[in-house]
Amino acid sequence: MQDVAVPVPHGLANVWHRPPVDDASTAVLVHGLSGNSRWWTRVIDHLPAGLGLVVPDVRGRSGSVDAPPPYDLATLADDISRSLDHFEVDTAVVAGYSMGAWIAALFGLHHPERAERLVLVDGGLPLPRDPSMEVDELIDSLVGPALARLELEFDTEEDFYDHWRGHPALTRHWEDSMRAALGHELRAGEGPGLRVVANRDAIRVGARELAVDPIANEAAVKGGVPAHLIVVERGTLDQPGGMVPLDAASETARARADFTMEYLPGVNHYTLLLGDGASAVAAAISPV
Numbered sequence: 001m002q003d004v005a006v007p008v009p010h011g012l013a014n015v016w017h018r019p020p021v022d023d024a025s026t027a028v029l030v031h032g033l034s035g036n037s038r039w040w041t042r043v044i045d046h047l048p049a050g051l052g053l054v055v056p057d058v059r060g061r062s063g064s065v066d067a068p069p070p071y072d073l074a075t076l077a078d079d080i081s082r083s084l085d086h087f088e089v090d091t092a093v094v095a096g097y098s099m100g101a102w103i104a105a106l107f108g109l110h111h112p113e114r115a116e117r118l119v120l121v122d123g124g125l126p127l128p129r130d131p132s133m134e135v136d137e138l139i140d141s142l143v144g145p146a147l148a149r150l151e152l153e154f155d156t157e158e159d160f161y162d163h164w165r166g167h168p169a170l171t172r173h174w175e176d177s178m179r180a181a182l183g184h185e186l187r188a189g190e191g192p193g194l195r196v197v198a199n200r201d202a203i204r205v206g207a208r209e210l211a212v213d214p215i216a217n218e219a220a221v222k223g224g225v226p227a228h229l230i231v232v233e234r235g236t237l238d239q240p241g242g243m244v245p246l247d248a249a250s251e252t253a254r255a256r257a258d259f260t261m262e263y264l265p266g267v268n269h270y271t272l273l274l275g276d277g278a279s280a281v282a283a284a285i286s287p288v
Contacts, residue, residue: 001018001053006056006086007086008059011068012064013058015037015054015086016037016055017053019052020050021050024051024287026051026054026092026093027051027052027093028056028080028083028084028092028093028107029095029285030056030080030094030095030096032097032123033099033143034143036185037056039273040055040097043278043282043285046279047282047286048287052089054083056083058202059079060198060199061197062184062198063184073099073102073209073210073216081114090114091114092115093116093118094117096124097273098121098122100123101122101124101220101229105118105120105220105227106216108225117225117226117227118220118226119228119230119281120227120230121230121273122243122244123244124229127210127211127217127243128245138211142211146198153193154193155192155193161182169235169236169270173276178275181274223259227256227259227260229249229253230263230277230284231244231246231249231261232263232277233264234267236268236269236270238268246263
């Protein structure tokens with residue numbers, strides 16, 4: 001796989017790319033709110049070797065940190081279409097993880113002729129919300145840990161990985177193979193240390209749309225493209241309940257004939273991609 005600079009209006013975005021072999025199909029893999037393309041590393045290890053891959057660093061993250069605004073989810077969905085044009089791909093399976101699931105659903109809504117099917121990985125349905133919680137409170141709950149990570153400076157790469165080893169969702173599941181997925185966000189800081197590369201404004205815009213944008217939250221429910229949703233038992237801090245509640249997933253599956261769901265017990269929101277859940281995600285993406 002190679003990093004490729006793909007033109008977007010007024011700038012460039014980075015896409016991790018692998019061309020298809022012979023007549024194989026292509027999959028687009030879209031990461032989460034504060035992640036990057038390499039979060040898909042373990043999933044890619046389980047995908048067919050000939051499958052074409054288009055794996056963006058979405059605007060404001062890692063290799064696309066200098067890509068210009070706007071950072072709204074509809075623009076990020078349109079960037080998928082721009083990437084497919086760049087690589088001369090007509091249609092693809094589009095998989096999105098966490099925030100990427102809402103981007104994938106919007107792509108299906110706005111570009112249904114280019115989406116063979118969608119794979120929504122613990123995301124894409126309206127977020128559960130305590131009615132007593134203000135919007136800004138909900139946004140802070142979504143982006144607080146990500147923004148806090150952006151403020152940290154690490155003396156060495158090992159300090160950075162120690163930080164992730166101590167994350168509640170990973171501490172019991174840590175494997176050194178996770179380094180390949182996590183290290184893509186690390187860059188030299190202004191001083192002697194290392195910092196995470198991401199645009200704070202881009203992350204906050206994404207979180208606000210997940211919280212309050214009705215079009216983004218209804219895209220998967222409205223349908224138009226066959227979709228498969230994967231939900232997990234545990235959340236971002238390894239607490240009970242994933243990002244998508246099981247009952248909401250079941251209700252959508254009952255309402256849409258072209259919508260299926262899959263529940264993974266014993267998996268949390270992070271190990272879904274970085275750990276034991278990766279093989280199930282790959283199976284859902286692989287050509288049928």
